[in-house]
Amino acid sequence: MFEKVLIANRGEIALRIHRACREMGIRTVAVHSTADADTMHVRLADESVCIGPPPSKDSYLNIPAILTAATITGADAVHPGIGFLSENAQFAQMVEEHDLVFIGPSPEHISLMGDKVQAKETAREIGLPVVPGSDGAVDTPDEAVAVAEEIGFPVLLKASSGGGGRGMKIANNAAELPEALSTCRQEALAAFGDDTVYIEKLLGQPRHIEIQVLGDGHGNVLHFGERDCSLQRRHQKVLEEAPSPALNAKERSRIGETVTSALSKLAYRSAGTIEFLYENGEFFFIEMNTRLQVEHPVSEMISGVDLVREQIRIAAGGHLDVSQSDIILAGHAIECRINAENPVTFVPSPGTVTDFHAPGGLGVRVDSALYSGYTVPPHYDSLVAKLIVHGKTRNECLMRLRRALEEFVIGGIETTTPLHQRLVENPTFLNGDYHIHWLEEWLEETAED
Numbered sequence: 001m002f003e004k005v006l007i008a009n010r011g012e013i014a015l016r017i018h019r020a021c022r023e024m025g026i027r028t029v030a031v032h033s034t035a036d037a038d039t040m041h042v043r044l045a046d047e048s049v050c051i052g053p054p055p056s057k058d059s060y061l062n063i064p065a066i067l068t069a070a071t072i073t074g075a076d077a078v079h080p081g082i083g084f085l086s087e088n089a090q091f092a093q094m095v096e097e098h099d100l101v102f103i104g105p106s107p108e109h110i111s112l113m114g115d116k117v118q119a120k121e122t123a124r125e126i127g128l129p130v131v132p133g134s135d136g137a138v139d140t141p142d143e144a145v146a147v148a149e150e151i152g153f154p155v156l157l158k159a160s161s162g163g164g165g166r167g168m169k170i171a172n173n174a175a176e177l178p179e180a181l182s183t184c185r186q187e188a189l190a191a192f193g194d195d196t197v198y199i200e201k202l203l204g205q206p207r208h209i210e211i212q213v214l215g216d217g218h219g220n221v222l223h224f225g226e227r228d229c230s231l232q233r234r235h236q237k238v239l240e241e242a243p244s245p246a247l248n249a250k251e252r253s254r255i256g257e258t259v260t261s262a263l264s265k266l267a268y269r270s271a272g273t274i275e276f277l278y279e280n281g282e283f284f285f286i287e288m289n290t291r292l293q294v295e296h297p298v299s300e301m302i303s304g305v306d307l308v309r310e311q312i313r314i315a316a317g318g319h320l321d322v323s324q325s326d327i328i329l330a331g332h333a334i335e336c337r338i339n340a341e342n343p344v345t346f347v348p349s350p351g352t353v354t355d356f357h358a359p360g361g362l363g364v365r366v367d368s369a370l371y372s373g374y375t376v377p378p379h380y381d382s383l384v385a386k387l388i389v390h391g392k393t394r395n396e397c398l399m400r401l402r403r404a405l406e407e408f409v410i411g412g413i414e415t416t417t418p419l420h421q422r423l424v425e426n427p428t429f430l431n432g433d434y435h436i437h438w439l440e441e442w443l444e445e446t447a448e449d
Ligand code: ADP
Pocket: 131, 156, 162, 163, 164, 165, 166, 200, 201, 202, 203, 204, 206, 208, 232, 235, 275, 277, 286, 287, 436
């Protein structure tokens, strides 16, 4: 097992990884920008190294600084966390070239799935159902129109290197397509340095359902059920739950088996998530994330498995020595993403936290690096806390969630807690009868009130 792990991230996820290391008796190295010297993950780590000024490109994305920090502290392994360098194949490769272990998948799998055109082609080859669309990239407007007419309008143009809900454009008819194609390409080039674009059928009212997996790189792959992440704003997840209110037990085991058998063919290593859109009883692959996800605690709550611990164990050469039938999924879990933002306008609200009180009690988990007196810097993602609640049934989970939201105090900055409080009273949400556009439609309707 490793003696020392460098955590190449910040905030709640750095703290989450530190906690797993601590429980495994592994020492931790925190890296941080000058804006993050006072964060909780830096305070709790055994050692810390400043890797640059506030902008991410100079610190959390600064590969030479991170590798130097790992070398001078004598770390054995690097955990990339979420975002930043976690899906950068070159970083994973360089970590290995520095005789360090990358706690994640192979660089080959990261780059395979990072390119969405290639990922979709691979998904098809390994037996995953995909969204109808172009066979690979589309170059000319004529080609785009031909594909769109075959699959039917409306269509979605997607950047092959896109991510974080960016790089997508809708075309409702053939007249709109040439302009949508050219805008999508220009934006993709500016944002991701790659103007490769492909086409997919725009599904009307699907749900976003994803399957959490762990592979050991030797062909053993386990799944931990699904998460329903359909509650989104601007293609960004707001609240996630497991199991999905839309699936029955048969559909659940069918999609779980399809995914594990597909990923066994790749001998996938580490944690990963296969994302699907689900409509009229059918699943359509959209992408694979070759890393831990923000919403992983939801699966941990229903399975009792510490996914970060497993990632570390696998990276150290461990095998998955349990079988799928040993993974018992029990009860219901919901995660609320609490952002430092105005709950109505969603304008970021960095600043000093004057009061902090986290809810507790049976079945309540808070993943947050906040504390009273901490200043949320303006430079990074606005996620500041995740409230994850577990109950024996969805109803129990909802009652507990309402109670926990009521107890949560984050003073001095604005947060999206009031949005979650409204959401957990909404009949559509309570019925579990929502799709990927529902939250935005509801926000628009209620904004007019
Ligand atoms: P990203 O990598 O940016 O997260 P995804 O491909 O995972 O991009 O898609 C993000 C979200 O965009 C999905 O959860 C869904 O809400 C929406 N989306 C993606 N593809 C389609 C599609 N073909 N039809 C309808 N909505 C889609």
